[in-house]
Amino acid sequence: MTFGYDSRVILTDISLQFPRGKVVAIMGSSGCGKTTLLRLIGGVVTPKKGSILFDGEPVDPTDQDKLFALRRRLGMLFQFGALFTDLSVFENVAFPLREHTDLPESMIRDIVLMKLNAVGLRGAASLRIAEVSGGMARRIALARAIALDPELIMYDEPFAGLDPISVGVAANLIRRLNDATGATSIIVSHDVDECFSICDYAYLISSGRIAGQGTPKELQGSEDPEVRQFIRGEPDGPVRFHYPAQPIEQDLGLSA
């Protein structure tokens, strides 16, 4: 599958698979097109070439009814939660249930409290969104994303900007929820350690193509310089530290 905006190509001829029941990580440096992949899966944008299949069915953004039917089977956790700031914590989690089901109020209440309990925030149900911390917001968004028991859950940078405790909590939750519900999870992140601790398989994306893939163990043992640079966090390597520029001597007028 190939994707780009106008003439700018972002992903070139790549192919990824996310097997049912597994947690798969997509890693790569900032701006390499990781989030774009999630947008492609969700049908927000269309690939220029190739196709995206969800449970054997093509994702087709031109057919809104079909697309919305498909989206009901996925849950997505946005980077900063994307909670509805005009609703309470409880109402945020209840939102998809109220929109998509005709469940009686008592049942909605039970489901919401169960989902909030799963992320440890049942006690925060009555809080307003302005009153919760970043880590809590992420967990509330997670509860909202799993409200309708999706078959596929996509996480966009679930660890970014969280304190170490919240990161651990989030990572545990992702694994636990995946195993408990039998769903499939895709994590987009650049947090190597956390991803490796919970994922079954990982893809490393670099400049629009797959630089490496495998189980965490395989990737850690990889001799590929690009993979090694990313996993060890070395500042310079195949991925350059410097943005392309003319030699500094020339910029400073020193090359007489």
Added chain:
Amino acid sequence: MNPLELLAAVGERVLRLLQSLGHSAFFFADLVRHTPPALRRFQLAVVQIHAIGNLSLVIIVTSGAAVGGVLALQSYYALSRYGAAESVGLLVALSLLRELGPVLTALLFAGRAGTSLTAEIGLMKAGEQLAAMEMMAIDPRSRVLAPRFIAGIVSMPLLGAIFSAVGVAGAYVIAVPMIGIDSAAFWSQMQDGVDVVKDIGDGMVKTVVFGVAATFVALYMGYESNATPEGVAQATTRTVVFSSVAVLILDFLLTSLMFHTS
């Protein structure tokens, strides 16, 4: 710049203008299409009517009273020269009902409710709330925009009516107790001279049209804003500018259509 380049530049501008006009027309059609289903969940619109209608009451009532008072003073100044000071009530009522009530209410509405709609929707977009909704298979146009559109269309005529009513009351306070015009003359001339269909009805039609226009502009600007602080700021400014101009142009068109001397 050679003539050919100039021509190309003008052409590009025109094309871009046409494109954005077409885009907004489609957006409007879309909004109208999503409105009837949203009526079935009227409680969503009720919340918005409270936010953009009830919370605009203070500014509407204050401005209405002030405008009514000023109109009474100015029309007394002119009418008393011809010995027609008793007609102050009639003149004030006709000015408010036919013209100033709808127009000023719409301008205040654009400044008070329109900007808050634009900023709210722009920030919802910036916070990925609209994207999140779409990923949940919920169309933000029917869940977020349509209830607000309904609320704007319901609120504007009511606010316009309140503005005119308070304006007449303000004029009464100035004209009768302060200037000393006969109270019976003030009211009876108004009752005789104001036609329910031609004056009040026409004014109502105007407020509905302005309500549609101002709310549509506010929603469009918010929904199409760039999801950045500058983008939202720019969209809010545009809401005021575009809806004010739209209201004044529409007012001229409607007045021309409704104008009859008999």
